[in-house]
Amino acid sequence: MKAFHRATLLVSGLLLLSVSGCEGKFGAADDDDKPAAASKTVEEENGPKLDAEQREKLGIVTTAAANASFLAETPGFGVVLSHEPIAVASAELSNAQLALRQSQAALARAKQLSGTPGALPTETIEAVERQAATDAAALTLAEHRLTALLGQGAPSKAPGQAWLTELAGGQVKLVRVTFALGTLPAALPKHVRLTRLDSGATGRNWVSDAIWDAPADTTIPGRSFFTLLRAADVSEGERLQAWASSSATVKGIVVPATAVIQYNSAYWCYVAKPDGSFSRALLDTSRPAPSGYFVSEGIAPGDEVVSTGAGLLLAREINPSAEADE
Secondary structure, rough: OOHHHHHHHOOOOOOOOOOOOEEEEEEEOOOHHHHOOOOOOEEEEEEEEEOOHHHHHHHOEEEEOOOEEEEEEEEEEEEEEOHHHHHHHHHHHHHHHHHHHHHHHHHHHHHOOOOOOOOOHHHHHHHHHHHHHHHHEEEEEEHHHHHHHHHOOOOOOOOOHHHHHHHOOOOEEEEEEEEOOOOOOOOOEEEEEEOOOOOOOOOOOOEEEEEEEEEOOOOOEEEEEEEOOOOOOOOOOOOOEEEEEOOOOEEEEEEEEHOOEEOOOOEEEEEEEEOOOOEEEEEOOOOEOEEEEEEOOOOOOOOOOEEEEEHHHHHHHEEEOOOOOO
């Protein structure tokens, strides 16, 4: 009995609260998307074998592993930019396009009259040509100014596009999202998820797939992109939490945090077997979930995971001859 108490002290406090690592978005997996059976390459250790009475004395409770999905996401931050510079650049572009159309039309009429009684003087034709060239240069400058604001990869720079019109009017927000260098698994995220800083896990999310490279800014370290956000209640200048996803959803299960123990500088959980024995499965804790840790191999859906009493079970494994205190 004393041996059992000593072993209990050795493993007390081993339940994990949090482990740093990559983060992601979780959800329940469909029955048709069940992960493959437990991989045999995942390390397992044979644990103790207990009858029903011994399990009750130790307070062992098991929970069936349920299907779950994991979408790897890289955390970053976002800033909602002011629409005023975009409105000014868009207006300049529209004016430059209109002026060029007018000067080109005037030049075309002047050339059509050439050789007729109504032909314009040479000096007038040259002035119209100079005006058309000036208006063309002004249009190029306006396009470059808009490109400097929105970047080379913007979906379109034509002011007739609905998104750009709404962007200039403030109905659609332009968000600059930034991620630490070397953290993104791909050159360009497939999706960006945005949340308010104080929204928590249950707060509102906005997801955008309109993503392109933002112009470099030496004052902002990291890799930056632009994305579009349609949210009337988000203010310009507001800071947001950003999450970038680049990989496909992975299917697996979530091991409860109360099931995780630390032993020999590694993290484990116990899985109950039909014959009353328990096996200790090595866990990869790099993908924390809201209620535990996501696992994509080693434990199959439906496996009974010890969610209560895992530390006492480890004590029994370390001291096989120990008896539970009655």
